[in-house]
Amino acid sequence: MSVLREIKQSAEEEVQRHLDIIRRQILKGVTRPYNEVIDLSSGDNHAAGIKPITFVRQVLAGCLYPDVLLGDTLPVDAQLRVKRLLEQCAGGSVGSYTDSSGMAHVQRNVANFISRRDGGLPADPNHVFIASGSQRAIMAILKLLPQGEGTSQTGIMVPTPCPHTLPHLLKAAGLVTVPYQLTEEMDWKVDLLQLHKVIQASRGHCSPRALFISNPGNPTGHIQSRRSIEQIICFAAEHKLLLLVDEKYQESVFGEGSEFVSYKKVLAEIGPPYSLTVELASFHSLSNGIMGECGLRAGYVELVNFDHTVLPFVETLLCRDISTPVLGQIALDIMVGPPLPGDPSYNLYTQEVESRRATLECNMDKAVDCLNTLPGFRCHPVKAGLFIYPHLTLPNAVLTQAQHLGVEAGLLYCGSLLEEEGLCVGVCECVCESSRQGSCWHIRMCVLMPSDVLEDVLCRLRSFHIRFLRGY
Amino acid sequence: MSVLREIKQSAEEEVQRHLDIIRRQILKGVTRPYNEVIDLSSGDNHAAGIKPITFVRQVLAGCLYPDVLLGDTLPVDAQLRVKRLLEQCAGGSVGSYTDSSGMAHVQRNVANFISRRDGGLPADPNHVFIASGSQRAIMAILKLLPQGEGTSQTGIMVPTPCPHTLPHLLKAAGLVTVPYQLTEEMDWKVDLLQLHKVIQASRGHCSPRALFISNPGNPTGHIQSRRSIEQIICFAAEHKLLLLVDEKYQESVFGEGSEFVSYKKVLAEIGPPYSLTVELASFHSLSNGIMGECGLRAGYVELVNFDHTVLPFVETLLCRDISTPVLGQIALDIMVGPPLPGDPSYNLYTQEVESRRATLECNMDKAVDCLNTLPGFRCHPVKAGLFIYPHLTLPNAVLTQAQHLGVEAGLLYCGSLLEEEGLCVGVCECVCESSRQGSCWHIRMCVLMPSDVLEDVLCRLRSFHIRFLRGY
Numbered sequence: 001m002s003v004l005r006e007i008k009q010s011a012e013e014e015v016q017r018h019l020d021i022i023r024r025q026i027l028k029g030v031t032r033p034y035n036e037v038i039d040l041s042s043g044d045n046h047a048a049g050i051k052p053i054t055f056v057r058q059v060l061a062g063c064l065y066p067d068v069l070l071g072d073t074l075p076v077d078a079q080l081r082v083k084r085l086l087e088q089c090a091g092g093s094v095g096s097y098t099d100s101s102g103m104a105h106v107q108r109n110v111a112n113f114i115s116r117r118d119g120g121l122p123a124d125p126n127h128v129f130i131a132s133g134s135q136r137a138i139m140a141i142l143k144l145l146p147q148g149e150g151t152s153q154t155g156i157m158v159p160t161p162c163p164h165t166l167p168h169l170l171k172a173a174g175l176v177t178v179p180y181q182l183t184e185e186m187d188w189k190v191d192l193l194q195l196h197k198v199i200q201a202s203r204g205h206c207s208p209r210a211l212f213i214s215n216p217g218n219p220t221g222h223i224q225s226r227r228s229i230e231q232i233i234c235f236a237a238e239h240k241l242l243l244l245v246d247e248k249y250q251e252s253v254f255g256e257g258s259e260f261v262s263y264k265k266v267l268a269e270i271g272p273p274y275s276l277t278v279e280l281a282s283f284h285s286l287s288n289g290i291m292g293e294c295g296l297r298a299g300y301v302e303l304v305n306f307d308h309t310v311l312p313f314v315e316t317l318l319c320r321d322i323s324t325p326v327l328g329q330i331a332l333d334i335m336v337g338p339p340l341p342g343d344p345s346y347n348l349y350t351q352e353v354e355s356r357r358a359t360l361e362c363n364m365d366k367a368v369d370c371l372n373t374l375p376g377f378r379c380h381p382v383k384a385g386l387f388i389y390p391h392l393t394l395p396n397a398v399l400t401q402a403q404h405l406g407v408e409a410g411l412l413y414c415g416s417l418l419e420e421e422g423l424c425v426g427v428c429e430c431v432c433e434s435s436r437q438g439s440c441w442h443i444r445m446c447v448l449m450p451s452d453v454l455e456d457v458l459c460r461l462r463s464f465h466i467r468f469l470r471g472y
Numbered sequence: 473m474s475v476l477r478e479i480k481q482s483a484e485e486e487v488q489r490h491l492d493i494i495r496r497q498i499l500k501g502v503t504r505p506y507n508e509v510i511d512l513s514s515g516d517n518h519a520a521g522i523k524p525i526t527f528v529r530q531v532l533a534g535c536l537y538p539d540v541l542l543g544d545t546l547p548v549d550a551q552l553r554v555k556r557l558l559e560q561c562a563g564g565s566v567g568s569y570t571d572s573s574g575m576a577h578v579q580r581n582v583a584n585f586i587s588r589r590d591g592g593l594p595a596d597p598n599h600v601f602i603a604s605g606s607q608r609a610i611m612a613i614l615k616l617l618p619q620g621e622g623t624s625q626t627g628i629m630v631p632t633p634c635p636h637t638l639p640h641l642l643k644a645a646g647l648v649t650v651p652y653q654l655t656e657e658m659d660w661k662v663d664l665l666q667l668h669k670v671i672q673a674s675r676g677h678c679s680p681r682a683l684f685i686s687n688p689g690n691p692t693g694h695i696q697s698r699r700s701i702e703q704i705i706c707f708a709a710e711h712k713l714l715l716l717v718d719e720k721y722q723e724s725v726f727g728e729g730s731e732f733v734s735y736k737k738v739l740a741e742i743g744p745p746y747s748l749t750v751e752l753a754s755f756h757s758l759s760n761g762i763m764g765e766c767g768l769r770a771g772y773v774e775l776v777n778f779d780h781t782v783l784p785f786v787e788t789l790l791c792r793d794i795s796t797p798v799l800g801q802i803a804l805d806i807m808v809g810p811p812l813p814g815d816p817s818y819n820l821y822t823q824e825v826e827s828r829r830a831t832l833e834c835n836m837d838k839a840v841d842c843l844n845t846l847p848g849f850r851c852h853p854v855k856a857g858l859f860i861y862p863h864l865t866l867p868n869a870v871l872t873q874a875q876h877l878g879v880e881a882g883l884l885y886c887g888s889l890l891e892e893e894g895l896c897v898g899v900c901e902c903v904c905e906s907s908r909q910g911s912c913w914h915i916r917m918c919v920l921m922p923s924d925v926l927e928d929v930l931c932r933l934r935s936f937h938i939r940f941l942r943g944y
Binding site: 027046048052065073098297 | 488492495511518520521522523532533537541545562566570573576763764769784796798
């Protein structure tokens with residue numbers, strides 16, 4: 001194929017591709033020791049058996065087929081919501097395009113949600129942009145940065161570890177990654193001294209213009225202290241960095257004393273001049289929100305302190321994506337504006353959401369406890385998000401065998417786990433100082449699933465792990 | 473905003489932005505001479521009042537809320553379709569991610585559809601990739617082309633006129649556009665001699681590796697002859713060009729003797745060596761198909777003669793988009809596999825589809841006739857697609873006024889039409905030889921809407937046009 005170029009796949013992508021192949025084989029009737037593979041590498045909770053929230057599905061179905069469903073089939077508040085949303089769709093149909101930055105109605109409701117979340121701090125709907133998932137929103141904002149050339153090429157400071165989907169976005173946007181290390185031993189804390197060193201060192205080969213961070217930590221599941229957020233903001237101000245904050249797990253915080261505080265709120269509390277100058281983009285999504293509707297594809301970004309002359313360009317960049325799926329936007333509307341006390345659907349909605357939270361928290365504890373009993377695994381308690389992110393040390397014999405096969409040791413482990421037990425996990429090499437190259441890894445594993453499914457997953461993982469180690 | 477760069481907006485994007493502003497003003501209660509703006513620049517037929525196809529909405533609603541809807545609410549074939557589709561969703565929920573290349577089940581059905589369309593010619597589901605609209609599919613394929621540098625930078629031959637969404641995709645992919653002109657006077661024919669000249673001339677500044685073409689013409693609405701398709705294929709073979717064929721309007725062909733023939737079919741009929749070597753990517757979408765579900769976002773590409781080692785990279789590139797909205801994929805499944813004779817929903821489905829086609833054809837005739845009565849407009853009969861694409865010559869006084877205001881004459885016309893009558897049309901400068909720079913334009917106008925809406929649109933356009941010209 002002479003005209004086409006080769007594209008190198010990352011370790012993550014290799015595992016995903018393997019997963020696709022196995023799934024298709026199973027559909028074709030190829031026999032495996034398991035009936036289906038479970039993809040724990042992404043937060044695909046419906047796939048793992050978590051049930052959708054009834055009110056969301058009622059409203060979506062009603063919007064699609066209002067003629068019939070606006071009879072007695074749906075509760076009154078779902079019917080009202082359908083009517084209100086369809087009034088906002090051109091031609092009264094969810095089959096129409098929306099404005100490139102999203103439905104104005106949904107933007108307004110997102111702004112209200114943000115304002116309530118931040119204790120009444122104002123949020124401007126015109127600074128909220130809806131996209132087909134937070135990834136697309138991140139991409140649009142990255143595209144606003146100039147690329148530059150040579151030593152003035154734009155650099156972006158990125159934590160290690162970072163969301164597994166981020167590196168390819170940065171590459172596609174043509175930006176230079178300037179990695180800074182989170183300290184696992186100190187609950188994934190940002191080391192401010194290191195940050196200063198890293199940005200200094202980067203100036204030789206690029207021009208750093210932005211800093212990315214996850215709050216709460218993704219995939220680490222840690223919660224940044226308010227003091228740490230303040231430090232990052234001051235650092236960004238000092239170096240004139242745009243702050244890109246992944247706040248996707250803001251609704252998934254648990255454990256006693258744990259609380260989500262947004263960067264925007266801390267920024268406002270610091271006061272001028274920071275609160276008026278530091279540019280901030282905060283991302284959230286439907287897939288990672290409490291309803292976990294990954295298949296619908298929607299997310300948003302709120303921009304703070306962006307020059308008003310820049311905003312139309314955000315719209316233009318999102319417009320190039322045509323428009324966000326309308327049903328995703330509608331689900332987002334419910335995520336930011338659930339039924340209120342007294343509404344007919346309030347009790348069921350609240351009960352379903354609380355049950356999900358309880359399952360998630362209970363599963364976290366179980367999974368952390370289980371992994372800590374397995375030789376080679378070390379797993380910190382997790383306070384937010386959907387993932388556990390244990391540290392895995394593999395014996396030298398595994399390293400030798402992997403080199404022999406021409407693959408990385410972490411891939412050998414995860415590939416075998418997928419092949420033998422039908423469990424797909426994320427994998428990332430650890431760069432901790434104490435480890436020899438290639439023997440330390442982190443495993444990323446979503447635990448939002450029904451309790452019995454998690455029991456099964458842990459059982460398969462335990463049995464595989466012991467068998468795998470025994471082989472070396 | 474020091475860290476961000478300026479992005480120039482195209483004339484099209486300027487008009488779209490103006491449209492967004494006016495729409496938001498109307499929502500806020502600002503009074504205008506009209507209650508709502510009609511966007512004729514895109515094929516957003518639901519927005520213009522075309523009703524959705526009942527079976528599509530029944531199945532989608534059923535997939536979202538199966539517990540209740542799989543009672544008596546839906547016809548039996550819709551219920552069966554829901555069950556079959558949910559079996560293909562991980563965890564039985566449309567809230568799950570799908571494989572990056574789409575649901576295997578939908579890929580299979582698309583392949584069957586293509587095979588039926590092409591008279592039994594085989595189509596391989598593994599060569600069909602589902603994306604969030606044909607635009608995203610085009611982008612993924614463009615990304616397969618190497619960018620190159622200097623004179624070896626990859627060039628792509630692109631017709632003038634081309635789909636209005638294409639130029640920004642090419643730009644984002646970092647490719648050099650090598651334009652070739654379609655001959656309006658000869659029913660938008662491709663001039664083969666010109667094609668040879670253009671590619672020759674391009675070799676000085678880029679390396680042409682692909683040729684884009686719309687079949688049927690987009691936005692021109694013409695049908696290429698089989699002979700012309702053969703010539704293009706031979707030209708591509710001679711110059712080792714990848715053929716990118718937009719076949720979005722394959723289902724919207726009308727008028728006596730008009731017939732859609734796919735590039736793939738003609739390629740197969742030419743026989744070896746061409747049929748075994750010429751690389752071809754054919755695109756289709758839900759938005760432009762007969763059901764016009766723009767808001768759901770789905771499309772596909774079929775790849776022919778691509779090396780099997782390249783296919784995984786297509787998957788990787790699409791994977792970077794995460795996954796196509798599941799409800800869009802489901803609607804695509806219905807588009808390629810509608811109810812069959814004897815199914816309970818067959819009659820209604822067929823009747824709804826036929827009624828849309830009849831409306832479209834009738835509107836085309838009406839619109840062409842109307843515009844041809846207006847001074848300055850010249851409109852060829854249209855045989856396919858959703859748009860008319862008349863030629864508009866503006867008087868010199870308009871040109872002078874536009875220069876005075878620092879805008880283009882075509883924009884002055886379309887901006888005033890939008891402002892005064894609430895009609896948004898697409899606009900493109902014409903490069904016909906006989907025209908003086910800036911006085912000749914093409915207007916792009918979708919006519920798929922209820923007949924009475926079209927009457928109103930034509931009335932507003934006529935009245936505006938006469939008033940506008942009178943001002944000069």
